[in-house]
Amino acid sequence: MSLHVEAQVPERGLDLALDLPAGRTLALVGPNGAGKSSLLALLGGDLRPARGEVVLGGRVLTSVRPGGRTVQVPAHARRVATLGQEAHLIPHLTALGNVAFPLRARGVPRRDARARAHELLAEVGAADLAERRPGRLSGGQQQRVAIARALAADPELLLLDEPMSTLDVDAAAEIRALLPRFLEGRSAVVVTHDVLDAITMAHDVLVLEGGEVQDRGPTADLLARPRTAFAARFAGLALLHGRAGAAPTAGGVAEGAGAVDPTGVPGTDQDAALRLPTGELIQGRRSGDLREGDPALAALRPAAVTLAPSTGDRTAGTVLARTVTGLEPRGDLVRVRTADLEADLAPEAVAAGTLRPGSDVRLLVPRDAVTIYPAR
Amino acid sequence: MTSTLPRWAWPPALFGALFVLLPLAAVLVRVDPSTFLALISAPSSLSALRLSLVTAACSTVLCLLLGVPLALVLSRSRIPGPALSLLRALLLIPLVLPPVVGGLALLFTVGRQGLLGGPLQALGLQVAFSTAAVVLAQTFVALPFLVLTLEGALRSTGGGAERAAAALGARPTRVLLGVTLPGVLPALASGTVLSFARALGEFGATITVAGSLEGTTRTLPLEIYLLRETDPDAAVALSLLLVLVALVVILLAHRRARG
Numbered sequence: 004m005s006l007h008v009e010a011q012v013p014e015r016g017l018d019l020a021l022d023l024p025a026g027r028t029l030a031l032v033g034p035n036g037a038g039k040s041s042l043l044a045l046l047g048g049d050l051r052p053a054r055g056e057v058v059l060g061g062r063v064l065t066s067v068r069p070g071g072r073t074v075q076v077p078a079h080a081r082r083v084a085t086l087g088q089e090a091h092l093i094p095h096l097t098a099l100g101n102v103a104f105p106l107r108a109r110g111v112p113r114r115d116a117r118a119r120a121h122e123l124l125a126e127v128g129a130a131d132l133a134e135r136r137p138g139r140l141s142g143g144q145q146q147r148v149a150i151a152r153a154l155a156a157d158p159e160l161l162l163l164d165e166p167m168s169t170l171d172v173d174a175a176a177e178i179r180a181l182l183p184r185f186l187e188g189r190s191a192v193v194v195t196h197d198v199l200d201a202i203t204m205a206h207d208v209l210v211l212e213g214g215e216v217q218d219r220g221p222t223a224d225l226l227a228r229p230r231t232a233f234a235a236r237f238a239g240l241a242l243l244h245g246r247a248g249a250a251p252t253a254g255g256v257a258e259g260a261g262a263v264d265p266t267g268v269p270g271t272d273q274d275a276a277l278r279l280p281t282g283e284l285i286q287g288r289r290s291g292d293l294r295e296g297d298p299a300l301a302a303l304r305p306a307a308v309t310l311a312p313s314t315g316d317r318t319a320g321t322v323l324a325r326t327v328t329g330l331e332p333r334g335d336l337v338r339v340r341t342a343d344l345e346a347d348l349a350p351e352a353v354a355a356g357t358l359r360p361g362s363d364v365r366l367l368v369p370r371d372a373v374t375i376y377p378a379r
Numbered sequence: 380m381t382s383t384l385p386r387w388a389w390p391p392a393l394f395g396a397l398f399v400l401l402p403l404a405a406v407l408v409r410v411d412p413s414t415f416l417a418l419i420s421a422p423s424s425l426s427a428l429r430l431s432l433v434t435a436a437c438s439t440v441l442c443l444l445l446g447v448p449l450a451l452v453l454s455r456s457r458i459p460g461p462a463l464s465l466l467r468a469l470l471l472i473p474l475v476l477p478p479v480v481g482g483l484a485l486l487f488t489v490g491r492q493g494l495l496g497g498p499l500q501a502l503g504l505q506v507a508f509s510t511a512a513v514v515l516a517q518t519f520v521a522l523p524f525l526v527l528t529l530e531g532a533l534r535s536t537g538g539g540a541e542r543a544a545a546a547l548g549a550r551p552t553r554v555l556l557g558v559t560l561p562g563v564l565p566a567l568a569s570g571t572v573l574s575f576a577r578a579l580g581e582f583g584a585t586i587t588v589a590g591s592l593e594g595t596t597r598t599l600p601l602e603i604y605l606l607r608e609t610d611p612d613a614a615v616a617l618s619l620l621l622v623l624v625a626l627v628v629i630l631l632a633h634r635r636a637r638g
Binding site: 047077089092094104109153156 | 543548
């Protein structure tokens, strides 16, 4: 079912509008306190906006507007099911009883409800758990049962509020493998902190910050070309702000500070440059229409950045001189932070003790690792 | 397992246990086994026991009918915090009020000159000094026990499962019967037993609002109090009976609460 939301909740600083076409999954990302939970509460009916509406498949679930009749369909009649961090199974019912519960609530006869519940449990790989009570299920098993139960309710909108966040790595992987299949063809909103969830489950990503929609787009698009610091961090990219620079001249050597092109490969129309506020020109690949002087962004993978060698490197790119502001472990790499740029370097590079906060560093940003695109 | 219990806690704890058990033992040794059965099966005794059991049962049912919704409202409603705290405090007054004062308050409510005396009389109802007054007095003092026990349990459990059940399409009544109440069954059972026990032992409020009419309002505690001077042996025998009933009730509650 298609979803339309428009809501203002001043006491939570929420002011947003969004549309979700039927059958699509939207990943909702944003820092803590951005309003993700408030948005879910609005959809589920736990929160009433000061002004706005929630329309699901043509059914008005919430409507609050001056002069109009206030509508707030109660939770049980909204057909919006939530899969949260906690499974919230009914403790005194078996797994089967829990899955049968929404069917029984809809008036399905006991025998039919149990038969359907058995099917659903089998679909989530929990057939052997049917007679167990929630107290005797692991966290991952509880979430499996909760998924089967949510499906039994046959919701028109499914809300996923980080259902993997309290699970251990293996259990989370199992649930993660299950979910895309169940989201197929359903309208769903998935709150997540994990870029992998967005990639595997969501058609679109919506970035919520400070109660407002900061960015929104098809998942691949948004992850490749983030427009906010949060979205860039979510996508695992470093984001540089600036203005579109002059297209590099043939021969590929840009006039920017420290630009190098030892390969001598001629520039193409795929090439672009970004003028940083520092005046430096960083080279990269164009994505979208860029006009010189317009606000633009450059996104790059920190792991592609290396220490600039003194001589003899064959990589085309830009050398930027920076001062280290911080170091932190990042998997098997070391993240080197500077005022505007982040680089993930091999531990050997910093092992000699030459890199520490305050030390100067020359970073080589390969041209192929940088995507340059308009800011709007 | 290592105990962190300080050794000095033992003597006062033992003394505390003795403090409770010794008087009970005193009753036990004072009872003459040869006359016990005869004394407790005297017509006046049996009538008092019957009245006690019947009125306490009625009061317990009333407590459930009124107390369960009260506990639900106190724990689940959206009444703002301060108003709710005040309401809870007021409702628990019978718990700290001397029962005699409770009885007087009831008398001023349903008595001939009381707040509702006029309307009740117009309906041809004479509540004060009737069996109904006994039930009223017992319910008044016993209700807080049920509300307190149940509300505590409701507060500490169930919110998440209830909201989940609602989102899955269950109407409020189904959520209540299918999720909420089954979740607090042990507390409901012990609250019920506690209020039954409190109703069974009621004395002060009863004698004030219902008086002491044999067969109508003279419950077992009242009978014991009256016999205390005229027939101490009978009083002791009936006391033991009440202790035994209380013991059965407590054991039942304990088993339910665990199971």
